[in-house]
Amino acid sequence: MAKLELKNINKTYDRKTIPVKNVSLSVDDGEFLTLLGPSGCGKSTTLRLIAGLEEPTRGQILIGDRDVTALRPGDRNISMVFQSYALYPHMTVYENMASPLKLRNTSANEIEQRIARASEFLDLNTDLMHKKPGQLSGGQRQRVALGRALVRNPDVFLLDEPLSNLDALLRERVRAEIKQLFEQQNAPVVYVTHDQVEAMTLSTKVAVLYEGNLQQLDPPGRLYTHPANQFVAGFVGSPQMNLLTLRCKGHSAELGNLRVPLPPQVPTPPHVVLGIRPEDVRLCEDGDALTLPGRIFLVENLGMQNLLSVRVAGAGDNTITLRALLPADRRWEGDDVVVAIVPDRIHWFDADTGDRLA
The missing domain is CATH 2.40.50.140 (Nucleic acid-binding proteins)
Known part of the structure; x- marks a missing residue:
């Protein structure tokens, strides 16, 4: 697997709009990093920069020993799970999970084996594999989106607010499933949320962002007991400090x-x-x-x-x-x-x- 590293990443749209300001951080194999902050703090832009959906104005993005700053998304060997699930509505569950492997010309036998492993782990039974997304519940669709990411065996997993469309009870259950799932993965995980409960329960490290600046990067416990500044102190913790x-x-x-x-x-x-x-x-x-x-x-x-x-x-x-x-x-x-x-x-x-x- 590969370490993810951001070195002095900046993104500027114009002189007045700078969503990411000189952010540096690293995520090792097996680490789960959450980008946490209010709307407009730069967390989703940072994730899009890692994915290659945006190009940084300045700085470097490294995956392992590769500088991927200028590479297209398809050449970075990453998997991304979106807030909207982004499943193909005309395809079955099996076809959705197989689609990224077919694009990489993976053999039919290898596709079948990978999907079988992922579906067993995610509790996607045989009956569900032949259904289309419109026939599934929100939680099932989210597991399919996770399964599609897992089968690729990527160097880095990226998750962009994957639980925000779920109701409170389902969000709690899927959150626990995600925690168990990624505890068994060796690749770095970067997760974006504005929900501090998700950040505190899922992460090995949390990066708190505000107005494009990295405010603190620490394990959840230290973030809570030793906030680096007044913003972190007021943002992390419920009820508020x-x-x-x-x-x-x-x-x-x-x-x-x-x-x-x-x-x-x-x-x-x-x-x-x-x-x-x-x-x-x-x-x-x-x-x-x-x-x-x-x-x-x-x-x-x-x-x-x-x-x-x-x-x-x-x-x-x-x-x-x-x-x-x-x-x-x-x-x-x-x-x-x-x-x-x-x-x-x-x-x-x-x-x-x-x-x-x-």
């Missing part, structure tokens, strides 16, 4: 009547952004050092937990809103509460640049 711009005094940030010490290695700026995830805001217990009294003004029932929005008195006439995940074992609305924030779960960001401070 509390991000509070606070005034500094001495070597502390003023959060209501509370003084939150800054890390020793951080110089004291005029203002700083404190980040704390809702699951790290809890009811006050004896011994808690960082506690805040407030009043609940909104309760969102999430099933096993409630997401509470709490108004906390700020400096002067200002109020601060903190969101906290608390058990759903009592009614909360309108209550006065005292919440505590976990000191070692606080994230600090520069108020001007958004970069992580510690």
